[in-house]
Amino acid sequence: MATISADNHGLRLAVRYVVLTLIAVIFIFPLLFMVMSSLKPSDQLLRDTASLRAFLPVGDIGFDNYTDAFSRAPVGLFVFNSVLVTGVTVLLSLFLCSLAAFSFAFLKWKGRDLLLGIIIATLIVPFETIAIPLLLLVSKLPWIGLEGLQFGWLNTYRVQIIPWIADGLTVFLFVQYFKDLPRELIEAARVEGASWWQIYRRVVMPLAGPVLATAAILKFLVMYNQYLWPLIVVQQESYRPVMVGLQYFFQLDTAWGEIMAYLTIITVPVLAFYLVMQRAFISSIASTGVKG
Template identity: 80%
Template structure:
């Protein structure tokens, strides 16, 4: 009986691995297609799409599309802008949203349930419904910088960062995670005379690695893929992110090889960020999730 049980367990494990490998291959196919297409001239690229040659490095393979892509658009500037805006926004969002969630969970103040419900209600409001009012608002905001007092935030980094720092989903993730932490740890720290800031920084946040990874990845993807808002508030090429830069390749004659080369280049930061946080992300899915 033990031998039969072991055989069944081994069979189930083998089937599970086969299924996981097939799923992984399905998800990898678009990346392979994108990379292989970026190395082929347009005519060959279009011909190969009807066969498995689209996923193979066969035919006239070269880096010409990459050279042409850099000639058509300032890709380095776009990638730098996206990484800067996304990185700063993610860091500020993790800090401020975690502090807000900490106050909702651990600090007793009047109206916190109503405030949290109001924040969560914003999750059902599409960004498109507030885009125009927000645009009118930021176009008249003052700013004190090296040039002195100026009016309007358009064509700046701050207009892409500040409105996107706080969001209901990130606060909700932190609230759900903090509610599962042992309250005795916070109570013990308070009894020992720790301030709320010390409890947040030395007790709660060192335990928040999984939710930090989850929130960071979701925020990174949302910010890196921003298109509508930067398109509305940034007309200066020096501040444009990668998704707005994609429109450079659909003007006049569309070169699909150059499009694939551009997509390959702007995908690199996303893959690097995901691989860096992969272990923490898997741990966060296993330990937190989104609980009702």
């Protein structure tokens, strides 16, 4: 009986690995197609899409598409702009949204539940409905910079960052996670004389690794893929992000090989960030020994 049980367990494990491998291959295929296509001339790329050759490094392979992409558009500048805007927004969002969630989860004040409900309700409001009012607002707002007092935030980094710092989804994720933490930890810290800021910084946030990684990945994807808002508020090339820069490759003649090369380049920061956050998520899970 023990042998039969071991065989069944081995069979189930093998089936599980086969299914997971197939799922991984399905998700890898688009990336593989993108990378392979970026190495081929446009005419060969279009011919190969009708067969499995689209996923193989066959035919006239080279890096001409990459050099042509950098010649057609300032790709490095676009990537820098997107990484800068996305990185700053993610950091500020995690800090401010976690602070707000801490107050919703642990502090008692009048109107707390009502305000949290309003914040969560903003998730159903599409951005297109507030785009024009927000544009009118940022075009008149004052800003004190190195040149003195200025009016209007258009064609700046701040107009791409500040409107996106706080959002209902990030607050909701933190609130739900904080509510699952043992209340005994907070009560013990209060008994020891810790302030609410000390509890936030030394007790709650060191245990929030999983939700930090999750919220950071979601926020990164939203910000890195921004297109409509930067298209509205940024006209100067020096501030444009990667998604707006993609339209450079559809002007005059559409160069599909260069487009695939451009997509490959701008995907690298996303994959790098995801791998870093995945490692941080696994490390935080392994190091957290809190039980309810």
